[in-house]
Amino acid sequence: xxxHTNAREFNSTRRNILAGAAMGLAGLSALxxxxxxxxxQEEFITVASTTSTEQSGLFDHILPLFEEETGIEVRVIAxxxxxxxxxxxxxxxxxxxxxxxxxxxxxxxxxxxxxRFEVMYNDFVVVGPNSDPAGVAGSDDVVEAFAxxxxxxxxxxxxxxxxxxxxxELALWGMADVxxxxxxxxxxxxxxxxxxxxxxxxxxxxxxxxxxxISFQNRGDLEIVVEGDDRLFNQYGVxxxxxxxxxxxxxxxxxxxxxxxxxxxxxxxIGSYELNGEQLFYPNAS
Amino acid sequence: xxxxxxxxxxxxxxxxxxxxxxxxxxxxxRVSLTAVLLASLLGLPIGAALAxxxxxxxxxxxxxxxxxxxxxxxxAGLVVYxxxxxxxPFGGLGLLFTPTAMIIAQTVLILPIVVSLTxxxxxxxxxxxxxxxxxxxxxxxxxxxxxxxxxxFSLITSVLAGxxxxxxxxxxxxxxxxxxxGYTRTMTTAIALETARGDLALALxxxxxxxxxxxxxxxxxxxxxxxxxxxxx
Numbered sequence: 238x239x240x241h242t243n244a245r246e247f248n249s250t251r252r253n254i255l256a257g258a259a260m261g262l263a264g265l266s267a268l269x270x271x272x273x274x275x276x277x278q279e280e281f282i283t284v285a286s287t288t289s290t291e292q293s294g295l296f297d298h299i300l301p302l303f304e305e306e307t308g309i310e311v312r313v314i315a316x317x318x319x320x321x322x323x324x325x326x327x328x329x330x331x332x333x334x335x336x337x338x339x340x341x342x343x344x345x346x347x348x349x350x351x352x353r354f355e356v357m358y359n360d361f362v363v364v365g366p367n368s369d370p371a372g373v374a375g376s377d378d379v380v381e382a383f384a385x386x387x388x389x390x391x392x393x394x395x396x397x398x399x400x401x402x403x404x405x406e407l408a409l410w411g412m413a414d415v416x417x418x419x420x421x422x423x424x425x426x427x428x429x430x431x432x433x434x435x436x437x438x439x440x441x442x443x444x445x446x447x448x449x450x451i452s453f454q455n456r457g458d459l460e461i462v463v464e465g466d467d468r469l470f471n472q473y474g475v476x477x478x479x480x481x482x483x484x485x486x487x488x489x490x491x492x493x494x495x496x497x498x499x500x501x502x503x504x505x506x507i508g509s510y511e512l513n514g515e516q517l518f519y520p521n522a523s
Numbered sequence: 524x525x526x527x528x529x530x531x532x533x534x535x536x537x538x539x540x541x542x543x544x545x546x547x548x549x550x551x552x553r554v555s556l557t558a559v560l561l562a563s564l565l566g567l568p569i570g571a572a573l574a575x576x577x578x579x580x581x582x583x584x585x586x587x588x589x590x591x592x593x594x595x596x597x598x599a600g601l602v603v604y605x606x607x608x609x610x611x612p613f614g615g616l617g618l619l620f621t622p623t624a625m626i627i628a629q630t631v632l633i634l635p636i637v638v639s640l641t642x643x644x645x646x647x648x649x650x651x652x653x654x655x656x657x658x659x660x661x662x663x664x665x666x667x668x669x670x671x672x673x674x675x676f677s678l679i680t681s682v683l684a685g686x687x688x689x690x691x692x693x694x695x696x697x698x699x700x701x702x703x704x705g706y707t708r709t710m711t712t713a714i715a716l717e718t719a720r721g722d723l724a725l726a727l728x729x730x731x732x733x734x735x736x737x738x739x740x741x742x743x744x745x746x747x748x749x750x751x752x753x754x755x756x
Binding site for chain 2: 430431485
């Protein structure tokens with residue numbers, strides 16, 4: 238397949254270089270086009286939110302309503318709460334929509350956010366294998382259940398990713414006076430879904446938000462073992478990233494989204510989202 | 524919801540041609556093919572130059588490009604993320620979480636593959652050509668287009684290797700694109716999301732579809748190569 242070169246081909250090298258340059262320009266303009274397309278699109282805001290809201294399908298339900306009303310496209314990036322707040326802190330999102338009150342207040346106090354609005358709540362549930370090796374099924378005292386899991390060294394799958402659910406789990410271990418660690422305590426370092434996938438296979442106990450649990454399809458032998466304790470309450474808040482910190486933040490559009498979420502209409506949209514006949518989130522904006 | 528439904532899910536995806544899925548497929552192809560085009564435009568000349576020029580640090584450059592073929596996608600993604608973040612040096616461009624950011628990350632990821640494989644092909648060809656080209660009074664720089672042209676059928680493989688890496692990776696596009704529905708969601712990030720949701724049948728169905736697309740593109744490349752080879756002799 239290797240042809241032998243002759244002088245004629247050398248004369249054509251200039252043409253080849255020109256052709257190469259033309260292709261280079263074409264490539265660069267394709268890249269430029271990709272970015273101008275993004276700019277030319279209608280108004281949009283970027284919202285850093287949590288895997289629990291995205292994976293439960295809530296956004297697919299409420300965002301079309303908001304977009305239709307305002308013409309503002311909402312681009313959601315689903316991360317753990319810790320990472321979502323960090324995305325806001327770096328100025329890479331206009332709004333953060335997360336669930337870890339203490340971290341959210343710290344975010345506002347640090348000047349990264351304007352004001353925190355409460356939007357909705359659901360609750361956490363403890364799920365575990367139906368063989369229930371720790372014997373905690375049916376309990377409504379989550380702290381006692383956590384203490385028993387630790388005592389019996391029953392396998393527990395933790396998010397381990399600084400997410401809202403992870404923070405809530407660590408708080409529960411604290412209340413149970415347990416320093417989690419050792420062979421029975423496995424940190425997956427990943428989102429709620431992957432952690433449930435892992436827990437189903439081990440099998441292991443895990444703390445999950447109810448929204449993700451209801452929408453999760455690969456449960457295996459897992460079922461809810463503890464629920465209904467007040468300490469499993471899970472509040473979601475929404476915060477506009479401070480435009481004084483990052484001047485490109487789309488304050489007007491971002492605030493419009495927040496105002497809509499806490500408005501009667503937005504609250505109704507949240508409350509009307511059901512999956513498998515179960516309501517996933519309860520609106521409670523004040 | 525067992526994995527045996529995956530083929531059914533894949534089949535349904537293809538037959539129903541859901542508009543959201545079509546969008547995802549088009550975005551995946553647009554991102555990966557643009558990245559391949561850019562990496563080839565940069566990588567083919569760099570690889571050829573690395574093959575025929577002798578300079579200080581050449582060995583080090585070759586080793587670095589070879590090693591970077593193993594660059595973890597998640598690291599490439601993280602570096603591009605930090606560069607494009609509003610708090611980073613190119614934050615003013617506002618490119619983070621856009622398809623352009625994904626193209627940049629994938630270009631960084633596959634450039635070393637194109638450079639390294641090109642260098643090897645051209646180096647072998649150069650050994651054969653060098654004497655003849657020099658006797659014709661050609662400068663080294665002018666030899667590059669000729670070498671690339673004559674090696675074009677072998678170079679298709681290096682470009683395809685780059686495309687394979689780009690279309691298969693999830694780490695880089697997930698970090699710099701954000702997996703935004705309808706905007707930066709690609710085949711691979713959609714597969715990751717469906718796995719996270721525990722819908723393994725749909726995830727595997729998407730995977731089968733991606734493999735079929737890759738197979739189709741490679742068949743086209745192979746067929747075109749064979750056809751061109753036959754017609755140009």
